[in-house]
Amino acid sequence: MEGKTLRRQFLKMLGAGVVSAWGFPGLTSAQSSALLSKPIPSSGESLPVIGMGTWRTFNVGNDPELLAARTQVLKAFFANGGGLVDSSPMYGSAADTLGFALKQLGTPKTLFSAEKVWSPAGGTTREQVASLAERWGVKTFDLVQVHNLDDWQEHIAVLRELKASGVIRYLGITTSHGRRHDEFEQVMKSTEIDFAQMTYNITHREVESRLLPLAKEKGIAVIANRPYDGGSLIKGLKRREKVPTWATEAFDCRSWADFLLKFIVSHPAVNCAIPATSQVAHMNENMTAGRAPLPDGNTRQKMAAYIANL
Amino acid sequence: MNEWDSYRVQDFIPFSPDVYFRLLARMGETFWPLQLVTLALGFIALVLALRGRGRLALLLLAPLWAFVGIAFFTQRYTDLNWVGQYLGWGWILQGAALLALALTGYCCAGRSSIFTGATMTGVLIALIGLLGFPLLAPVLGVGWRGAEMFGLHPDPTAVVSLGILLIALRGWVLWFLCLLPMLWISLSALTLQVLQAPWWPVLFAIVAASFGGLFGKSRPDVRPG
Numbered sequence: 066m067e068g069k070t071l072r073r074q075f076l077k078m079l080g081a082g083v084v085s086a087w088g089f090p091g092l093t094s095a096q097s098s099a100l101l102s103k104p105i106p107s108s109g110e111s112l113p114v115i116g117m118g119t120w121r122t123f124n125v126g127n128d129p130e131l132l133a134a135r136t137q138v139l140k141a142f143f144a145n146g147g148g149l150v151d152s153s154p155m156y157g158s159a160a161d162t163l164g165f166a167l168k169q170l171g172t173p174k175t176l177f178s179a180e181k182v183w184s185p186a187g188g189t190t191r192e193q194v195a196s197l198a199e200r201w202g203v204k205t206f207d208l209v210q211v212h213n214l215d216d217w218q219e220h221i222a223v224l225r226e227l228k229a230s231g232v233i234r235y236l237g238i239t240t241s242h243g244r245r246h247d248e249f250e251q252v253m254k255s256t257e258i259d260f261a262q263m264t265y266n267i268t269h270r271e272v273e274s275r276l277l278p279l280a281k282e283k284g285i286a287v288i289a290n291r292p293y294d295g296g297s298l299i300k301g302l303k304r305r306e307k308v309p310t311w312a313t314e315a316f317d318c319r320s321w322a323d324f325l326l327k328f329i330v331s332h333p334a335v336n337c338a339i340p341a342t343s344q345v346a347h348m349n350e351n352m353t354a355g356r357a358p359l360p361d362g363n364t365r366q367k368m369a370a371y372i373a374n375l
Numbered sequence: 376m377n378e379w380d381s382y383r384v385q386d387f388i389p390f391s392p393d394v395y396f397r398l399l400a401r402m403g404e405t406f407w408p409l410q411l412v413t414l415a416l417g418f419i420a421l422v423l424a425l426r427g428r429g430r431l432a433l434l435l436l437a438p439l440w441a442f443v444g445i446a447f448f449t450q451r452y453t454d455l456n457w458v459g460q461y462l463g464w465g466w467i468l469q470g471a472a473l474l475a476l477a478l479t480g481y482c483c484a485g486r487s488s489i490f491t492g493a494t495m496t497g498v499l500i501a502l503i504g505l506l507g508f509p510l511l512a513p514v515l516g517v518g519w520r521g522a523e524m525f526g527l528h529p530d531p532t533a534v535v536s537l538g539i540l541l542i543a544l545r546g547w548v549l550w551f552l553c554l555l556p557m558l559w560i561s562l563s564a565l566t567l568q569v570l571q572a573p574w575w576p577v578l579f580a581i582v583a584a585s586f587g588g589l590f591g592k593s594r595p596d597v598r599p600g
Contacts, residue, residue, distance in 0.1 A: 120389070121388075121389055121390060121391050122391065124389050124390045124391075124394065124455055125390075125394050125455075126394065126398060126451065126454035126455050127454060128394070128397055128398070128401065130397070131393070131394060131397065155389065155457075156389055157389045157390060157454065157455045157456055157457070158454045158455060161454075242381045242382075242386070243381060244378050244381050245378060295385065343391060343393070
């Protein structure tokens with residue numbers, strides 16, 4: 066009887082993704098080459114640690130050649146086991162491009178659709194969500210976030226209703242570039258949210274001091290945006306430096322994408338990083354970074370010091 | 376951190392270089408060979424302005440501003456950047472203002488010597504707009520059909536218009552009508568800087584030269600009677 070209960074508990078934990086793999090609590094992977102995932106604290110649902118951003122890269126208008134090219138990028142993302150795709154109404158035609166690509170590819174079950182609502186709210190939250198869902202060609206969003214905290218109180222109230230009625234599954238807030246962290250912290254402390262999206266990369270680590278520990282404490286999933294600092298970080302490293310051999314030995318680091326993304330997703334409070342790219346080769350490189358092994362705490366410190374000294 | 380200190384120009388440019396330059400090229404390919412006609416109209420407008428027929432020059436410019444406002448900004452650029460809708464209206468209103476001036480002749484300058492500073496600046500700027508932009512096509516690796524041309528694309532249209540306005544107008548109306556072209560050229564220069572297009576400083580130089588022409592023409596001793 067006790068054995069059955071233990072087995073049932075184990076299977077429940079497995080389903081919720083709360084299994085320790087390679088010494089990292091909360092990390093799951095079906096096999097060594099599969100994309101790692103972490104549980105969303107508010108539900109236990111598993112989310113792959115590498116997602117996809119769409120700022121600049123998926124804003125291609127109605128250019129047929131570029132629409133086809135971005136479809137291939139999304140195809141590579143899903144082929145690698147990707148889940149979370151993040152966009153915003155501020156990203157021009159990105160939502161339409163995603164809609165085009167999903168129509169071509171079919172909407173995979175692994176898709177975790179994440180959108181944003183923005184200012185002015187003015188009673189338009191529902192309309193914004195409905196309009197974006199139509200552009201994506203999806204019935205519901207998995208996650209809707211308040212973009213840069215704009216009119217967050219009004220938006221959150223409506224998003225909570227949408228979550229209760231099943232139109233969305235999770236709600237959250239976003240910031241980027243280190244903006245409005247004090248207010249962001251207050252919202253995280255005072256409001257029930259599932260996700261918090263913020264800028265976190267190896268050269269912008271301000272969130273390590275307050276926001277990430279708070280997210281861990283409050284059970285809020287964290288999405289790290291600008292993992293390559295808008296692209297400049299990885300471009301500079303690729304141009305000037307070789308990946309250090311100690312990193313390859315420590316956690317099988319093969320590329321700067323590995324180095325930068327593994328640093329982010331190995332933080333215990335971070336669920337997912339969302340690099341953006343317009344190239345299939347870069348997408349494959351990004352997704353490789355979501356596979357085991359990850360650096361441990363000491364190695365993370367060494368990585369940060371190494372980059373700081375460059 | 377002060378929120379506004381954290382913003383950079385690139386935070387306001389929501390598209391990548393390949394997308395923007397393909398948009399410009401596709402605009403040309405869609406309307407080919409209309410740009411040959413608009414290019415010819417540009418040369419004619421410049422000659423008319425130099426011959427003191429400023430009203431006719433403005434009459435040629437007016438519909439081209441409205442066309443770029445609609446066909447480029449509201450129908451295409453706005454897909455990439457929501458600001459495009461407002462820019463489109465700005466360009467349409469500029470076209471309306473040019474038409475009103477062409478019909479009334481208000482503040483038109485009349486014939487002046489080509490050897491005044493403002494006129495020479497105007498001619499130089501207009502020629503850069505008419506001839507320089509199409510020559511970017513080989514740099515960008517696009518065919519002539521996709522080249523940026525006066526009357527079809529915003530940069531050469533704004534640049535050529537600026538040059539012609541410096542020749543054809545005077546007084547506060549000259550300053551007022553130069554405002555939007557100079558604003559767009561500056562915005563475009565910033566965009567091109569973010570997109571790492573090497574010719575962006577030329578656009579700022581054109582704006583600076585235009586200011587020189589405007590101040591030169593505003594001096595009482597050279598203002599046409």
